[in-house]
Amino acid sequence: MNLAHYLGLLHRAQVNLADAFRQVADAHAEEPDIEHLCQQQAKRCDAHAEQLHPFVVRYSEDAPDEPDRLHSQLFTGTRTGGIGLLRDLQDLYLMAAECDITWTVVGQAAYGARDKELLAVVRSCEGETAIQLKWLRTRMKAAAPQALVVAD
Amino acid sequence: MVDRIADPWGERTPYGPGQQWPVRVDRYLADGRGDADVDRWVQSASVLHSNGDALDIGVADGRIVGVRGRAVDRINRGRVDPKDLYGWQANHSPDRLTRPLVRDGGRLVEADWDTAMGRIVARSKELLDGPGGWGHFGFYTSGQLFLEEYYTLGVIGKAGLGTPHMDGNTRLCTATAAASMKASFGTDGQPGSYTDVDHCDAIALWGHNVAETQTVLWMRMLDRRRGPNPPAMLAVDPRATPVAREADLHLAVRNGTNVALMNGLLREIIRRGWYDNDYVDAHTLGFEELCRIVDGYPPQRVADICGVPAADVERAAELVGTSQRLLSTVLQGFYQSNQATAAACAVNNLHLVRGMIGRPGAGIYQMNGQPTAQNNRETGADGDLPGLRNWDNERHVEELARLWNVDVDTIPHWAPPTHAMQIFRYAEQGSIKLLWISATNPAVSLPELHRIRQILTRPELFVVVQDLFLTETAELADVVLPAATWGEKTGTFTSVDRTVHISDKAVEPPGEARPDLDIFLDYARRMDFRNRDGQPLIDWSGPEEVFEAWKECSRGRPCDYTAITYEKLRGGSGIQWPCTDEHPDGTERLYTDGHFHTDPDYCETYGHDLATGAEFTEAEYRAKEPDGRAFLHTVEYQPSPEVPDDEHPLLLTTGRTVYQFHTRTKTGRAPQLNQAAPDVWVELNPADAARFGIAEGDLVGVSSTRGAIQARARLCGIRPGVVFLPFHYGYFDQDPADRTPRAANELTITAWDPVSKQPLFKVAAVAVTKLADGRGVPSPAPTVGGSAPPADADVPPTIGGPAAEATSGKE
Structure with a gap:
């Protein structure tokens, strides 16, 4: 069963997203809402990873070797300034989008595996990931005109 | 004689449930004058708090000599707050600004109006020239101007310059009231009436030291408390305020934990069956989710988080849970605290699950702090669109475009109007280059003042301040405009409970000081803003013309003013909006039939995730099929962004x-x-x-x-x-x-x-x-x-x- 690989992918994506949220929070501490909400969302990602961990362990017992090019690198550090903030939020958005689609895929697999416990985790977490995407979109929409059209 | 400094609330006039609050006319005339020494009385209302107390200004020899309460008015029945009894004397202060000031060689020097306005207009035109010019303008206004002034400023910003960067200091005082009502009921607009005090059997004050912030409302509550069958009283406040001392139960919660308390109270109310199942089914959405979340807040957990005895949490739930006519008031202890909107929504939840809304005594006051904050929200000089319209609803924006005869895309509606803290952030970063501050003093009232002073003194930032005095903010300005104030100009404004009053001009302003409306109209004229037909965008010349224009803007919206006239406001009591041809005497309570403003075509917002502020889309909102039902928004408690530690205990x-x-x-x-x-x-x-x-x-x-x-x-x-x-x-x-x-x-x-x-x-x-x-x-x-x-x-x-x-x- 290859589900273990997707669980591992999702687990690592959540850990990476938590880390990226924290880096963006630190880099843009002068934007108080960004700092506060990125820290808050980092904790949510931590909780997601924690809830996934037992399933990663359980399914890895009978998993074949990990396929090539499973993981992708979406974040290479923060930037500065108004447009830098926009780009950093865009990185977070793409990372959250990867988590979002991976929850969907893992959720489908949970159905196939008749794994009600895993399905419950997916149901409670995927909604929070969707809110992350929504918040990032909201914040970027508000920031974009000033950063791209107005600022020097 | 009564010393209203020693006793701000004066003598009690007790009354019982369902009775009319007795009249008590308060009066203060300076220098030992009596009524015979007053040439004329000019109708007005209070501008030193949000209660909307109606009063008359006494004038002798062309000067204000005192005030008296208006017995005929529904709000105060003659009573006057001590701030209003004595505060008018500031109008005569020798340090009033009487001429414009401009900065020359680092110093503010006197100038004439042409010079001062000329500098503002020259800088404005320079900034507006080029793509994105709109984004260099920021406006930070007040909760103390008149409706006509806000509406004019809103049109200048939205249809003249086309900038979303306009907000009021209402952001500091009343933004959460508006946000919570939009979230729960679909639009802003106070459900209750001050007369709910006359009918209630319990009053819960959530972070609201009403005794000091709205003394006349407190007098009304005290008079019920001293009369037959008095209402029970609950106070939630970390301080031992007069309200807390009067209350039957005082929960001195740890600051920042309001959501945990509210969740705990709702849990008790649900578990003990003190909710109205029929009302919940017929008129609300989100009850299951509410039950799921509040179930995690048993009294002992609430006690641990909030730092109050678990038994008191249970007693409080019983007090608000078993009353038959519950009145809640909410203010800064909730609004300026952690999880503000969620906590204020939880008070709405309490009333919704108990069906305590829209009938005498069963009311909610999501309060304002300032006298005209309500008008700023209605007219869109803050983070809202005029007429409580939804920025994300293209049809609403088109209505404004038709009304103003401008292209719909002139009106910024790609995102909500920029909030005050973000306006200052853009100014700090340098993309806002002109900041126009009217009737407020951010150099004292915004958080983290060293930062605010740094922003206001940035050499690249052109700061205009319009005020009565050389405030701490005005000292840092590039141009200072001397404004006329209350008593020196005519306009209208609206209290917490939607009561509209007129405030007539009683005396001339000092020196060259001008009404704020005249200043805004002068700017519009000099900027030569045009509509789609090439005609002047703004052709008003005085407050009554603006009021008539505003009435059209308000037509069909919750704050419908269409049947109010200046004439109707003069002589009698204030009038509560909505006031229309069908309801020519105004409307005492909203939502009397349990039908809320949540229709997707009517609502003011498509909603937010309360924990992050993430916005929902129109499609997502429509999918909820609100159908006139109110929303029960419930979130988990989260600690404040800053909590005490060893260094700051x-x-x-x-x-x-x-x-x-x-x-x-x-x-x-x-x-x-x-x-x-x-x-x-x-x-x-x-x-x-x-x-x-x-x-x-x-x-x-x-x-x-x-x-x-x-x-x-x-x-x-x-x-x-x-x-x-x-x-x-x-x-x-x-x-x-x-x-x-x-x-x-x-x-x-x-x-x-x-x-x-x-x-x-x-x-x-x-x-x-x-x-x-x-x-x-x-x-x-x-x-x-x-x-x-x-x-x-x-x-x-x-x-x-x-x-x-x-x-x-x-x-």
Whole structure:
């Protein structure tokens, strides 16, 4: 069963997203809402990873070797300034989008595996990931005109 | 004679449930004058708080000589707040601005209007020239101008310049009230009426020290409490305010934990079956989710989080859960605190699940702090669109475009209007290059003042300040415009409970000072804003024309003014909107039939995630099929962004005294008021004071990671672990060469609620140290109000003496 690989992918994506949220929070501490909400969302990602961990362990017992090019690198550090903030939020958005689609895929697999416990985790977490995407979109929409059209 | 400094609330006029509140006419005339010495009385209402008390201005020899309450008015039935009795004297203050000032060679020098306006217009045209020019403008206005002035400013910003960067200091006082009502009921608009006090059997005050912020509303509550069948009373406040002392039950919660408390109360109400199942089914959405979340807040957990006894949580739930006509009022203890919108929504939830809305006595007041905050929200000079329209609803924006005869894309609606804290951030980053501040004093009232001063003094930022006095903010401006004030101009404004009043011009403004409306109209003329037909965008010349134009803008919206006229407002009582041809006398309560403003084509917002502020889309909103039902929004408790630690072990909360308003621009210039509360103080619980070796009157240093101030200590009944500072005190009346830091906002944190964007003034972590011994001299804190010392303390009482002698009578 290859589900273990997707669980591992999702687990690592959540850990990476938590880390990226924290880096963006630190880099843009002068934007108080960004700092506060990125820290808050980092904790949510931590909780997601924690809830996934037992399933990663359980399914890895009978998993074949990990396929090539499973993981992708979406974040290479923060930037500065108004447009830098926009780009950093865009990185977070793409990372959250990867988590979002991976929850969907893992959720489908949970159905196939008749794994009600895993399905419950997916149901409670995927909604929070969707809110992350929504918040990032909201914040970027508000920031974009000033950063791209107005600022020097 | 009554000394309304010593006794701000005056004599009781008790009454029973369902009875009309008795009349009591309060009056103060200066210099021993009597009624015979008054040439004429001019109709107005209060501008030194949000209650909307109707009063008449006494004029003799072309000058204001005093005020009296209007017995005919539904709000105050003749009573007057002490701030209004004495505060008008500031109009005559010798340091009123009488000529414009412009900055030349680093100094502000007097100039004529042409020079001052010429500089603003030249800079404006320069900035507007080029793509994205709109984005260089920011407007930060007030909660103290008139409806006509806000509406004009809103049109200038949205249809003239096309900028979304406009907000009011209402962001600091009332943004959460608006946000919570939009979220729960679909639009802004107070469900209740002040007459709910006459009918209720229980009053819950959520973070609302009404005794000091709206004294006349408190008089009404006290009169019920002294009459037959008085209402029960619950107070939630970390301080021992007059409200807390009066209440049957006082929950002195730890600042920042309101959501945990509300969740706990809702849990008890549901588990004990004290909710109205039929009402919930017919008129609300989200009950299952509410039950799921609040189930995690049993009394003991709430007690641990909030720092109050579990038994008191249960008693509070019983008090609000078993009443038949529950009245709730909410203010800054919820609005300026952690999880503000969620906590305010939870109060709405409490009323919705109990069906306590839309009938006499069953009401909610999501309060305002300022007299005209409501109008700023209605007319869209803040983070809203005019007429409580939804920025994300293209049809709503098209209505405005048709009304103003401009292209729909002229009106910025790609995102919500920019909130005040973000406007200052853009100014800090340099993309906003012109900041126009009217009738407010951010250099004292915004959080983290060293940062605000740095922004306002940036050489690239062109700062315009329009005010009565050379405030701490005006000192930093490039152009200062002298404004006329209350009593010197005509306009209308609206109270918390939607009552519209007119305030007529009684006297001429001093020198060359001009009404704010005239200043805005002059700017529009000089900027030559045009509509789609090439005609002037704004062709109004006076307040009544603006009011008539505003009526059209309000047509069909919740705040419908179409059947109100200046004529109708003169002579009698104020009138509650909506006031239409079908309801020509106004509307006392909203939602009497349980049908809320949540229809997707009508609502003011498609909603937010309360934890992050993430916006939902129109499609997502429609999918909920609200169909006139109210939303029950419930979230988990989250700790504040800043909590005490070893270095900063105490929690700071800031607030108000009954004798001062805002940054004391007026009240600090009224002798009776200023002498009652002349300087800053810091409130400490005696147990904390003992721990730090501090006694009454000692000079104390209070510091956070952002700054430090000095204040004399008042030992009183505040919750242990919490200190309080009044936020009124800035620097205008100190020697410029020797200013001792004393403004509470030197310490506060730059952080805000994710939905209402209201700053968190109630949750900074601070340290205190004794700086000097008071040698037995008590602090300057009043002995009246939340700063009252223990009964056995040797502190002389706050009195006004002969200069404060007023009259009060049952006429």
